[in-house]
Amino acid sequence: MLNSLWCRRLAGLLLLWVAAFARADLSVDIVGGGANRYPLAVPAFAGEAAGDALTGIVRGDLALTGMVDLKPVPAGAIAADAAQLNAPVWRTLGAYAVLAGRMSTGAGGLTRVDYQLVQLAPRKVLAEGGYEVPPAALADAGHRIADAVYRALFGEPSFFLSRIAYVLKEGRGSYALQVSDVDGRNARTVLRSKEPIISPAWSPDGGRLAYVSFETGKPVVWVQDLGSGQRRVLANYRGSNSAPAWRPDGQALAVVLTTSGNSQIYLVGAGGGAPQRLTRSGAIDTEPDFSPDGSRIAFVSDRSGGPQVYVMPATGGEPQRISWQGSYNVSPRFSPDGKQLTYMRREGGRFRVVVHDLASNDARVVSDEVYGESPSFAPNGRMVLFASDAGARSVLWASSPDGTSKVRLGTVSGEVQDPAWGPARP
């Protein structure tokens, strides 16, 4: 499975514009993708109105992966279900499979959506299902159908049900911490401030965000519940408070405090309590990130001179240096399987996003931009999200860990900073 998957992503540059975004705050365009992508046709569902955000979302999600070759479908072409599917006609479009579906009015004003993913030769239903949702939840149904298609084609979960958090800087003195679906839809502002907001970090259950806000005149770590909007101070000690990272059990966070006179990593309970110091150096120790099993913490330290990536036991203790290439390696984040780290490296005046395999120590650059910052893995490990400068503004990119497939999530206005890819929703 894995081999054919990597195979599909190999080589070839392809420019594909994904249209049909009803109201996306971030638009999506693919600038690189594997040549051996799965050829799929996703026509509009029977009964789907032009303004419905359903198959557009399915197409957008699948395009994000760089693993699906979405075949252009003639206007008006509809496949309601497997029984009505004229396989030879669809095969002339180059598709190996078609996502057929229909929308209808269900009970109590709900919208009923049924789908079948049909392989054309040999003819076989690869996945099928249905949802009854209020009109407002149609986008969610779209993401769930896309996830079912992805699972059927590639045998693993997608990242379509996850969300991303980022800070939108709308000019000097205007910051909005936002959360959106993975395709940039449903963006909502969690916190607006005249002072900087940095370093959003998702709780493992996706229900809370920790972040650093400068609203009180200095960096202070807050935790905010995304459901209720309620928030409270997590760390506000003398000096600076920053770099929150959740322990995978959600019960504690690593933060950086400066009460010792230098930036050091501490552990604080999610509900408060006295901080417990985890690093003891005279250097800068910052940017902690827990391994998914909770046993290790990756962090940045300049104890060797310049900033480098280290890994230590989650309870503190002797760190092991991970990055040896280049004089500046920062912002490490674990992959969901704990086997890789992505981080940012300065290389000849450029800042590159690197994916580092911890077993082989193979570290590969996955970004071409002059400046890439704050990389984080998708919850299924198949993409790395990062922000980059594009002229005067910054944009979001998602790249496959091998760098062969890349997607640009362009912002409509403002500067997107500190993206963080959240966990998958159930």
Place this chain on the structure above:
Amino acid sequence: MFKRVLMASAIASLLAACSSTQPPAPADTAPAVQQPVVTAPVTPAVDAAAEARLAAERARLAKESVYFDFDSNAIRADQQARVSQHAEFLKANPGQQAQIQGNTDARGSREYNLALGQRRAESVKNALEVLGVKGDQLEAVSYGKEKPRAEGSSAADFAENRRADVAYR
């Protein structure tokens, strides 16, 4: 009328507070700066003159930023005199609190820059303590690369942002 005077003086004190941490705003974005603010005569207090002198001194010192070299938190020889001025003022006014705000240029990660800015702020704090200022008058914090005084990316802009400000509270 009284309300307007209150508003005007509130704006004036807000502007004064702003000037302690921020560069003068460009004229086109801050028209209020150009309007002379007329306030009603204040009830004379016994130490009004002394307070005014202190406020003026704070305002003057707030502009005395301490600059650093690239990738360095060492107090440069040409910045020593500024540190000494702050030290003299803080020693003469032991009840005065000061927040030392470290800043960096725009290159690199936000959190690592926050730590570098902290190191610059701590460096100024230590230098002040060496000159006899009490540690409990001082708090070293960092703005990292988040609040640049110069928005450009020239060498001069970067140099302007490698600094620590002393904000009197």
